[in-house]
Amino acid sequence: HQENSRTPNKQTDKFIGGLLSPSFDEESCLSRYRSALFRKDSPHLPSSYLIERLRKYEELHKKCGPNTPLYHKSIIQLNLGQSIELMDCNYLVWTPFNGLGNRMLTIASAFLYAVLTNRVLLIHQTVDMVDLFCEPFPDSTWILPPDFPIKNLTKLYQGSETSYGNMLKNKRIKDDVSVPSNSLPAYVYLHLEHDYQHLDKFFFCEKDQVILQKINWLLLQSDIYFVPGLFLVPQFEDELRWMFPAKETVFHHLGRYLFHPTNTVWGMITRYHTAYLAGSDERIGIQVRVFSRNPISAENYLKQILMCSQQENLLPEINMNRTLNPTKSTMKSKAVLITSLYPEYSEKLKSMYYEHTTVTGETVSVNQPTHEVQQQTERQFHNQKALAEMYLLSYCDVLITTGWSTFGYIGQGLAGLKPWILLTPRDQKPADPPCTRAVSMEPCFQVPPTYDCRAKKNADLGALVRHVTHCEDVEQGIKLV
Ligand code: GDP
Numbered sequence: 001h002q003e004n005s006r007t008p009n010k011q012t013d014k015f016i017g018g019l020l021s022p023s024f025d026e027e028s029c030l031s032r033y034r035s036a037l038f039r040k041d042s043p044h045l046p047s048s049y050l051i052e053r054l055r056k057y058e059e060l061h062k063k064c065g066p067n068t069p070l071y072h073k074s075i076i077q078l079n080l081g082q083s084i085e086l087m088d089c090n091y092l093v094w095t096p097f098n099g100l101g102n103r104m105l106t107i108a109s110a111f112l113y114a115v116l117t118n119r120v121l122l123i124h125q126t127v128d129m130v131d132l133f134c135e136p137f138p139d140s141t142w143i144l145p146p147d148f149p150i151k152n153l154t155k156l157y158q159g160s161e162t163s164y165g166n167m168l169k170n171k172r173i174k175d176d177v178s179v180p181s182n183s184l185p186a187y188v189y190l191h192l193e194h195d196y197q198h199l200d201k202f203f204f205c206e207k208d209q210v211i212l213q214k215i216n217w218l219l220l221q222s223d224i225y226f227v228p229g230l231f232l233v234p235q236f237e238d239e240l241r242w243m244f245p246a247k248e249t250v251f252h253h254l255g256r257y258l259f260h261p262t263n264t265v266w267g268m269i270t271r272y273h274t275a276y277l278a279g280s281d282e283r284i285g286i287q288v289r290v291f292s293r294n295p296i297s298a299e300n301y302l303k304q305i306l307m308c309s310q311q312e313n314l315l316p317e318i319n320m321n322r323t324l325n326p327t328k329s330t331m332k333s334k335a336v337l338i339t340s341l342y343p344e345y346s347e348k349l350k351s352m353y354y355e356h357t358t359v360t361g362e363t364v365s366v367n368q369p370t371h372e373v374q375q376q377t378e379r380q381f382h383n384q385k386a387l388a389e390m391y392l393l394s395y396c397d398v399l400i401t402t403g404w405s406t407f408g409y410i411g412q413g414l415a416g417l418k419p420w421i422l423l424t425p426r427d428q429k430p431a432d433p434p435c436t437r438a439v440s441m442e443p444c445f446q447v448p449p450t451y452d453c454r455a456k457k458n459a460d461l462g463a464l465v466r467h468v469t470h471c472e473d474v475e476q477g478i479k480l481v
Contacts, residue, residue: 013037017045019257021058021138029134031266031391036256038273038395042416044249049242054257057115058137064089064120065140074216078186079149083216085181090216092119093144095153096126097193098223099377100386101406103129105225105443106192108254112227115243116236117213124153128380132387134260150187156221158197162189164212165199177210187217192226194447204229205453209236225409227251228445228468228478232461234454247467247480248440251413259414261387268369268388273395276367280335284314285396288340289405296425298344304422304430305345305400311434312420314398316358332362337396339389339407343371390414400435403473409443416441421473436472440481444471448478 014033015022026033064070070089077084094110096103114121122144135141167173167188191200202208212218227250230236244250261269277283286305290296309315338346346368353364369389376382393399393411399419401408412419418438423431452459462470462478471477
């Protein structure tokens with residue numbers, strides 16, 4: 001199963017080389033077939049096997065999705081309180097946790113896990129997530145119906161009695177692959193958050209996957225991109241290799257397959273893109289995220305950004321003597337898109353290019369759609385703006401992102417670009433070196449397990465498995481290359 005090497009013509013291109021099903025009504029979700037046209041053609045086409053698996057998944061989802069007889073049958077089974085062998089449909093219920101970038105990474109991870117294990121992925125949609133994404137699967141819905149019998153899904157946490165780790169600890173689940181389905185609970189909660197414990201991490205072990213396969217319903221709460229962890233599980237190896245002959249394209253393909261901004265968000269994206277970005281010869285996205293655990297002044301962080309840009313030759317240098325050199329003037333224009341919670345970065349950069357000519361003669365416009373000041377994940381409109389900005393970043397030709405930020409991971413993954421990653425500032429000073437080029441466009445799995453299930457001892461999994469390496473921004477993290 002080789003990567004599909006044919007060049008797409010404009011007609012197939014809107015379906016991204018067959019990644020998208022053509023069975024949707026275009027008007028109800030304009031972004032679905034138009035978003036890819038805002039970018040240069042991706043050199044990474046989906047493999048024919050991935051396309052086959054996606055169509056197969058869509059069939060399963062249609063058969064088992066909400067409001068089908070098989071879904072109702074499964075709800076009856078859930079209410080019985082125990083798992084049943086050979087049910088027609090098994091489910092994975094995703095619940096939201098943390099910011100939108102984290103959520104999108106975990107939806108993509110959950111979806112891949114659902115495909116690998118023949119489960120149907122359902123999304124517990126809280127009010128802050130309404131009107132963000134279109135339905136990704138034709139003739140069905142991925143939204144968990146509100147009358148789902150398990151309540152308080154957002155209250156699940158490390159200590160929940162129903163978590164896989166706690167069930168193992170309390171011997172509610174026997175650590176034995178031959179355990180029959182009917183002795184297993186109807187559902188189990190997978191706690192895959194950054195604070196997950198040793199027994200929760202058994203999720204990435206071969207034997208535990210055999211047990212989990214017998215449980216009809218899985219609930220998942222996570223804030224980490226755990227896809228690289230799925231590559232550590234032996235029974236998924238072959239499928240993953242066939243689906244993704246180029247490992248670093250996993251999120252690139254899954255993100256473009258799953259996430260389609262609704263018409264409300266698409267309106268914001270296209271209005272901004274047309275007004276501020278489309279007219280330039282080149283677009284440079286700079287994603288500025290300042291984490292409170294590593295504070296730095298706007299002045300110093302901008303210094304770091306400019307050091308990075310100078311070192312890597314990303315933004316035109318300015319001419320310090322301010323005089324116009326008529327022979328150097330070209331018609332070339334660059335648009336810088338800054339995304340940040342704070343206005344200072346674009347204000348300062350804008351003044352810099354207003355007050356000085358560039359040594360190349362290029363003109364530089366500096367644009368920033370919003371400056372929300374504070375993260376407000378519980379507000380729907382705030383999330384819509386965040387989503388719009390991730391998309392705008394993904395239409396850039398060059399990206400500078402902030403290390404550790406999942407917001408940036410989404411932009412780079414959708415774009416299919418290896419960004420320059422700003423390294424974490426220390427002691428309020430710019431990091432030195434200021435940035436490093438990403439080795440792949442994949443997001444980082446920031447908190448991977450450190451337990452080698454086969455050898456039954458701790459190990460550096462970043463060094464153990466092919467196609468997995470340590471992240472540039474997160475030392476203990478791992479990513480696909
Ligand atoms: P991370 O915390 O950087 O890994 O990214 P998340 O997306 O998970 O959480 C950060 C949240 O803060 C975003 O989802 C937004 O709600 C908000 N935020 C951070 N940076 C920006 C930005 O540049 N623009 C906008 N509109 N919101 C931002």
